[in-house]
Amino acid sequence: MATDQSEVLVRKAAIRFNNASLVTIFAGQVPHQEKFMVHDWIIQRSEFFQRVLDGQRAEVDKRVIELPVDDPITVQNYFEFIYTDELSVLSEKCTGERCTHFRTIAELYMFADKLQDLRCKKAFIQKLCSHILERKRDGKSFIPECFLVGKIYKGTVEGDPIRVLMVDVWKTCRMTTERVHNLPKDFLKDLIASCQDSITTTYPYQDNFFHKGAKYYMDKVAGSD
Numbered sequence: 144m145a146t147d148q149s150e151v152l153v154r155k156a157a158i159r160f161n162n163a164s165l166v167t168i169f170a171g172q173v174p175h176q177e178k179f180m181v182h183d184w185i186i187q188r189s190e191f192f193q194r195v196l197d198g199q200r201a202e203v204d205k206r207v208i209e210l211p212v213d214d215p216i217t218v219q220n221y222f223e224f225i226y227t228d229e230l231s232v233l234s235e236k237c238t239g240e241r242c243t244h245f246r247t248i249a250e251l252y253m254f255a256d257k258l259q260d261l262r263c264k265k266a267f268i269q270k271l272c273s274h275i276l277e278r279k280r281d282g283k284s285f286i287p288e289c290f291l292v293g294k295i296y297k298g299t300v301e302g303d304p305i306r307v308l309m310v311d312v313w314k315t316c317r318m319t320t321e322r323v324h325n326l327p328k329d330f331l332k333d334l335i336a337s338c339q340d341s342i343t344t345t346y347p348y349q350d351n352f353f354h355k356g357a358k359y360y361m362d363k364v365a366g367s368d
């Protein structure tokens with residue numbers, strides 16, 4: 144006899160929401176450590192979590208994952224995003240002289256990179272792009288500051304789409320001696336190489352962030368699969 148469709152759904156829900164599907168995650172280190180209880184079916188979107196869970200299959204009742212080097216706030220934001228598709232931390236619009244969200248988003252991107260969660264990397268790079276496009280009081284766009292470019296270069300590898308994005312944004316900025324001193328060497332190398340490339344293209348002034356748009360970098364994330 145065919146099973147009633149609604150019965151199947153109820154059974155599925157029961158499987159998905161019972162305690163056995165919960166995983167305990169510890170983020171950060173004592174005394175700043177935070178404990179999270181999350182569902183295995185939702186974190187399995189990350190290859191990193193999937194691998195760890197596969198290795199723990201034998202002891203389903205004591206599934207614990209430790210993330211000692213990760214910031215509990217970033218981990219919490221990540222879980223909020225994968226459950227709700229929203230980030231309450233970004234709900235306030237930036238109105239001052241700088242975008243207060245760049246750092247949060249960049250840290251989330253790097254965490255998603257570590258977790259090998261491509262869908263999130265793509266979503267976070269899109270958010271970063273839309274915050275760059277926000278306007279300051281003077282009508283100019285927010286540009287990620289030197290310290291943030293430094294953080295991004297420390298937390299990613301060569302050729303990462305977020306590095307390409309930083310280069311393309313900074314190509315539109317005036318470079319001062321102070322900035323040169325505060326930006327990481329690898330970034331300056333990429334910036335020079337990219338400017339050299341632009342000189343040889345037919346449309347040198349279009350080879351930057353404002354002409355390429357968010358989708359260009361999002362596609363790069365998908366391409367790095």
Ligand SMILES: [Zn+2]
Nearest residue numbers: 237242244274
């Ligand atoms: Zn902002």
